[in-house]
Amino acid sequence: MWDIAGQERFGNMTQAYYRGAIGAFIVYDVTRPLTFQNVLKWKNDIDAKVELPLAWGGRSIPVVLLANKIDQHPNPKPQKEMEGFCRDNSFIQWFETSAKENTSIDTAAEYLINHIVQLEMSKQNDSEYEVDYSSNDSTAADSSTSNKHIPRATDES
Numbered sequence: 041m042w043d044i045a046g047q048e049r050f051g052n053m054t055q056a057y058y059r060g061a062i063g064a065f066i067v068y069d070v071t072r073p074l075t076f077q078n079v080l081k082w083k084n085d086i087d088a089k090v091e092l093p094l095a096w097g098g099r100s101i102p103v104v105l106l107a108n109k110i111d112q113h114p115n116p117k118p119q120k121e122m123e124g125f126c127r128d129n130s131f132i133q134w135f136e137t138s139a140k141e142n143t144s145i146d147t148a149a150e151y152l153i154n155h156i157v158q159l160e161m162s163k164q165n166d167s168e169y170e171v172d173y174s175s176n177d178s179t180a181a182d183s184s185t186s187n188k189h190i191p192r193a194t195d196e197s
């Protein structure tokens with residue numbers, strides 16, 4: 041699992057993180073409207089640089105949108121607007137979360153994982169392809185790092 045830093049200066053490095061990914065969260069901060077403006081930049085970046093394995097149809101990877109820090113601020117976007125935004129921009133779902141208060145984090149993770157499992161189950165029977173997880177990683181500089189967790193400052197809190 042990779043946690044990509046949001047700063048623009050990391051923009052050119054994203055391809056290495058995305059390689060082999062089969063799902064993603066895009067997190068914005070409801071207290072900082074500018075971060076919502078960047079959501080589509082990240083979605084387009086993901087869609088341009090990674091797709092599902094051929095055996096799963098090779099389409100865009102599922103992406104869940106998280107409106108984070110609802111402990112500090114109610115999400116200023118009405119539910120209808122968020123639903124429309126997700127439909128228009130191919131997010132599979134969105135959740136209001138608080139990483140601080142552990143609100144809806146598990147729910148969001150389970151939603152994405154369930155979606156991925158459904159994709160895998162629906163594709164594996166009728167496909168002539170075998171899913172080869174290693175192929176997506178074959179050009180990584182060090183394939184042994186492909187599953188590592190990046191410690192975050194917030195892990196301890």
Ligand SMILES: Nc1nc2c(ncn2[C@@H]2O[C@H](COP(=O)(O)OP(=O)(O)OP(=O)(O)O)[C@@H](O)[C@H]2O)c(=O)[nH]1
Nearest residue numbers: 044045046047108109110111112137138139140194
């Ligand atoms: N109140 C509140 N604070 C939060 C929440 N989630 C994160 N924070 C705080 O927001 C700040 C930024 O959190 P990070 O996890 O570093 O955010 P990030 O998006 O990973 O930032 P970059 O990696 O620099 O792009 C930290 O001070 C966190 O403690 C939340 O749900 N509620």
Ligand SMILES: [Mg+2]
Nearest residue numbers: 043044045046
């Ligand atoms: Mg971070």
